[in-house]
Amino acid sequence: MSQLTQTNISTLKLCFFGAGSMAEAIARGLINKELIQAKQISMLNRQNAERLAELHGQYGVQTILQGGANESYMRNADIIFLVMKPKDAAEAIASIKSFVSPNQLIISVIAGLSIRAIEQLLGGQTAVVRVMPNTSSTIGLGASGISYSDKVTPQQRLLTEAIFSSVGINAVVDESLQQAVTGVSGSGPAYVYYFMESMIEAAVQLGLTESAAKDLVVQTVLGAAEMVRHTGEEPAELRRKVTSPNGTTQAALELMAENRFAETIHKAVHRSAERAGELGEAIERSINE
Incomplete structure (x- = not known):
């Protein structure tokens, strides 16, 4: 990873919408690799305050328990990670449509959810990346498949690949192969x-x-x-x-x-x-x- 890319990541604000094991794995990997400071990362969920307290206490990430609002974290984020359960995805993504702007990068790790569906839920103006990582990302040995929408810029590609390289290896694949990635390395x-x-x-x-x-x-x-x-x-x-x-x-x-x-x-x-x-x-x- 180039010094330029590393510097660019370190200045960004990352917001995880969903605070489960995959969100923790990615955030922990980024923090452990010293790619970004924990204070630059916010993690949100719908109602589990105990989980948010645990994540803040263990990693130092920001949550609503530190006084910020979910809406503010999302509006100010450079990258928003969609890490909720598939059954909650449509309603959850639609609920943040008004908070998302075209200059943000959306990275989805929701199994099975297509880029087209995410664009539809968000209004179609935002750059979307679909990723299938696995939980070995927690210890820097993850394996991720990455697919891009046509709105993702070359710099956003570099950032995405740097993020997932920091927690393991990654392969850029056509979106039609994402189900295969899920079957092999995701599960x-x-x-x-x-x-x-x-x-x-x-x-x-x-x-x-x-x-x-x-x-x-x-x-x-x-x-x-x-x-x-x-x-x-x-x-x-x-x-x-x-x-x-x-x-x-x-x-x-x-x-x-x-x-x-x-x-x-x-x-x-x-x-x-x-x-x-x-x-x-x-x-x-x-x-x-």
Whole structure:
């Protein structure tokens, strides 16, 4: 990231409309990377004062509890992040239409919600970015897919990519591929956690303590991911290298294949992507009713 881009971000005001785990992940990543001071970030929600107090106490971000008004935070923001739940999105976005100006950048991380729908809700004059990040952004290891409306300027693109690069990696994709990003990296951490849960349970059944099982599984998953990244080899090739003929690994993999492990993963990724589309369609129907 260039010094110019870093300086530009540090002078901006960011407003998160929604104060859930994804908003916290992005804000925490930005603050931890010292890309922007916490006092430049405001976080809003509709009614959970306890959550706002927690976020201010932990990170130093601004909320209505520090005396500002939601409307003021939004009007003064250079970038507004839409981070509410999909079911609340249409009503929530429509409610801020009068606060949003054409010179602001809108970044949406709402699963399934199209740029066109956001433009419709806001009146069509604002630059909109659609992003699908994941919660690993909290520790700087996120993976985000980014798509732009035609009103996003080159400088706004640089800012967006700098923001999400500060919390992991990102890929700029055509908006038609955002559902695929949701199915792979957006929901992906949960697939890995589920796999780890199952391995830990099996290890405990075999007699290991839960603590030892967790340590072994965590290191195994970490090491496997690092092997792919460090060697540059394909996962399939690394799998073949560790699978001795008629050995223990082959026996386990054969059982997985018999139980259609790969097919289940494929179906899960496709279902997540499909569900993202369903959520978006439901929101768009509510807009047009």
